[in-house]
Amino acid sequence: MNRTAARRSNKMNVLFTGLLFLVFVLCALFTVLIGSRVYENITARSNRNFTGTTALSYIANKVRQGDREGMVEVREIDGVPVLVLGQDLNDTRYETWIYYQDGWVRELFSNPESGLGLKDGLDILECSGLQVSLSDRLLTIRTLGEGGGSLRLYLSLHIKSQ
Numbered sequence: 535m536n537r538t539a540a541r542r543s544n545k546m547n548v549l550f551t552g553l554l555f556l557v558f559v560l561c562a563l564f565t566v567l568i569g570s571r572v573y574e575n576i577t578a579r580s581n582r583n584f585t586g587t588t589a590l591s592y593i594a595n596k597v598r599q600g601d602r603e604g605m606v607e608v609r610e611i612d613g614v615p616v617l618v619l620g621q622d623l624n625d626t627r628y629e630t631w632i633y634y635q636d637g638w639v640r641e642l643f644s645n646p647e648s649g650l651g652l653k654d655g656l657d658i659l660e661c662s663g664l665q666v667s668l669s670d671r672l673l674t675i676r677t678l679g680e681g682g683g684s685l686r687l688y689l690s691l692h693i694k695s696q
Contacts, residue, residue, distance in 0.1 A: 639661050
């Protein structure tokens with residue numbers, strides 16, 4: 535009778551150990567699945583925010599570099615609002631235009647008399663839209679679409695009025 539009880543006890547131990555191992559494997563599997571879903575969501579959110587924040591940072595740095603008296607303005611060219619950053623090099627005036635066209639934030643650096651236009655700018659960053667406005671000394675930059683954002687820069691010097 536002891537042998538029968540010992541066999542039954544041994545079978546129960548094996549069954550319990552097997553069930554415990556199965557529960558452990560299922561918990562590990564669910565943890566991996568949940569972790570991969572969290573990683574997926576974080577990556578998607580990061581990709582959405584990348585475009586807007588990168589465009590804003592890029593433009594803010596350009597404005598900070600060119601924030602000199604009479605050198606920052608917003609101008610409408612061919613119906614497109616353009617952020618114009620002026621610069622004098624070797625007694626020659628140059629302008630950097632930053633604007634949105636055809637799904638891209640674009641930039642054009644040239645002499646105003648060069649004859650170059652909006653179509654000649656270089657693609658900087660793909661984006662859903664860009665709005666720039668200047669009121670007194672407050673420059674407002676807004677990226678549109680998913681992950682968009684806005685930034686306000688107070689210009690340190692007088693702006694060129696037009």
